Amino acid sequence: MRLETHGVTKRYGAHAALDGASLATGEEARVIALLGPSGGGKSTLLRVLGSLLVPDDGHVSVDGRALPHDEEGALKERRGNGFVFQGYNLFPHLTALQNITLPLQEVHGMDEARAQERALELLHRLGLAGHENKRPSQLSGGQQQRAAIARALAPKPRLLLLDEPTSALDPVMTGEVLDVIRELAEVGQSIVLATHEISFARKVADWVVFLAAGKVQESSAAGEFFERPKTEMARGYLEGLSKYR
Ligand code: ADP
Numbered sequence: 001m002r003l004e005t006h007g008v009t010k011r012y013g014a015h016a017a018l019d020g021a022s023l024a025t026g027e028e029a030r031v032i033a034l035l036g037p038s039g040g041g042k043s044t045l046l047r048v049l050g051s052l053l054v055p056d057d058g059h060v061s062v063d064g065r066a067l068p069h070d071e072e073g074a075l076k077e078r079r080g081n082g083f084v085f086q087g088y089n090l091f092p093h094l095t096a097l098q099n100i101t102l103p104l105q106e107v108h109g110m111d112e113a114r115a116q117e118r119a120l121e122l123l124h125r126l127g128l129a130g131h132e133n134k135r136p137s138q139l140s141g142g143q144q145q146r147a148a149i150a151r152a153l154a155p156k157p158r159l160l161l162l163d164e165p166t167s168a169l170d171p172v173m174t175g176e177v178l179d180v181i182r183e184l185a186e187v188g189q190s191i192v193l194a195t196h197e198i199s200f201a202r203k204v205a206d207w208v209v210f211l212a213a214g215k216v217q218e219s220s221a222a223g224e225f226f227e228r229p230k231t232e233m234a235r236g237y238l239e240g241l242s243k244y245r
Contacts, residue, residue, distance in 0.1 A: 145168075
C-alpha cells in the first residue's frame with residue numbers, strides 16, 4: 001500500500017496532537033510502523049489513517065485515493081478497516097466466537113451461518129482452535145489479543161490498524177502476537193502499527209514513520225531507518241531505547 005499525508009493537523013483545544021504531519025511511504029509498504037516518543041502523535045495519526053478521526057486540516061490518501069472528510073464518508077471508510085487497540089478489546093460477556101460473529105452480523109450484515117464459518121476459520125488460523133467457546137477471562141492475554149486480531153480481520157479489512165497491540169503482554173505473548181502479524185503480512189494484509197517496541201517493529205515493519213511533537217520527523221524504509229536514521233532525534237530515540245534493552 002502507499003500512504004500519503006499532507007499537512008495533517010488535529011487539534012485538541014490549543015494543543016495540536018498532529019501539527020502538519022506529512023509523509024509518503026514507498027509503493028510496496030505492507031507493514032508500516034509508527035514510532036516515536038510518547039505523546040508524539042502516533043495514536044492520533046493511526047486513527048486518522050483509519051478514518052476514526054477526521055483531521056482539522058490537511059489530507060490523506062491510501063493508494064492514491066483521498067480519504068473522505070465528511071462524517072458519513074469517514075464512517076463508511078472506517079467500516080472497511082480493522083482496529084486492535086492496546087489492552088483488550090473483547091466484550092467480556094461473549095465467547096471468543098461470539099465476539100467475532102456478533103459484529104459480522106450486526107455491523108456487516110452477514111448471515112449467522114457465514115459469520116460462524118468465517119469466525120471459526122480465523123480463530124483456527126490464529127491458533128485458537130479449542131478456545132472458541134471461552135470468554136475473554138478464560139483466555140491468556142496473548143490469546144485475547146489474537147482473538148481481537150481475528151475479530152478485526154473477519155470482515156476482510158483493507159487496512160489493519162494496531163495501536164500498541166503488545167503493550168499489555170509479557171515477552172512470550174508478545175512473541176505470539178508478533179508471529180501472527182508476520183504471517184498476516186506474508187499473505188498480503190496491509191498493516192499500520194503504532195508501537196513502542198523497537199525490536200518488534202524491527203522484525204515486522206518494512207516502512208517506518210517516526211513522529212515527534214505532532215510532526216513526521218522521518219519516513220523511510222525500515223532497514224534504512226534502523227541502520228541509518230537521518231535525524232538527530234531518531235538517532236537519540238533508538239540509542240536511548242537500546243540502552244535499556
Ligand atoms: P502517542 O500515541 O505518540 O503517545 P497521541 O497521538 O496519543 O501520541 O497524543 C498526541 C498528543 O495529543 C498528546 O499530547 C496527547 O495528550 C494529545 N491527545 C491525544 N488525544 C487527545 C484527546 N482525545 N484529547 C486531548 N488531547 C489528546
